[in-house]
Amino acid sequence: MGVTAGKDGLLYKRLKEVIDEKKNLQDPLIEVLREAQDIFGFLPIEVQEFVASELGLPIAEVYGVVTFYNFFSMVPQGKHIINVCTGTACYVKGADRIIKMMEEELGVKLGETTKDNLFTLSSVRCVGACSLAPVFVIGEDTYGRVDSRTKLVAILDKYRQ
Ligand code: FES
Structure with a gap:
């Protein structure tokens, strides 16, 4: 049974408690979504629907917030999030190379999570x-x-232990 299965499940019960506690705040949506992501690990559409109905908001509003902020995710996240900087300075100095090495080393593409759920590769x-x-x-x-794959692997290994 997946973490989101069954709206009577323990995780939904915890989320309901959070919503009850926060719903009288002036603008509770972002805080509730943050807590929901902590509870579920990510924000699948069923969780967004639950939040929308409990807060009396249109699902489109909840979805809009989830997709606007990059700290919210609709897919399961790994234990460690790797964010490769693709800003101008990093781009010029070889961010593409780092991403390629990461993808090869982890066996995932940008935006994906490794099969063992240890790493999510993001930018x-x-x-x-x-x-x-x-x-x-x-x-x-x-x-x-x-600047080398050896250094990169040594860094990843620290998180693999
Ligand atoms: S840290 Fe500034 S562009 Fe990467």
Whole structure:
């Protein structure tokens, strides 16, 4: 049974508690969606429908917010999110090469999650560390000037342990 199966499930019960707690806030939608993503790991359409109906909002409004902000995801996310910077400085210094090495090393394309659910490969605009270009971020950790596959694999290995 998937995490989203059954609206009577434990996860929906937790989400309902969150909604009850937050629904009187002036604009509860983003906060509720953040909590929903923490609970479910991502925001499939059934969860969005549940949030919409509980908050009395049109589903289009909820969907609009989920698709507008890149910290919301409609697909399952890996334990570690790898964000490769594709801002101008990083692009010039070889962000494409980093993405290609990541894709080959992880066996996924940009936007996908590895089969073991350990990594999601994603891209992001300038993270403010241009002097280290090309840059990628894993969770809270920023890595710059990774110029060889050996270095890249050593970094990924830290998260594989
Ligand atoms: S462009 Fe990549 S950190 Fe600024």
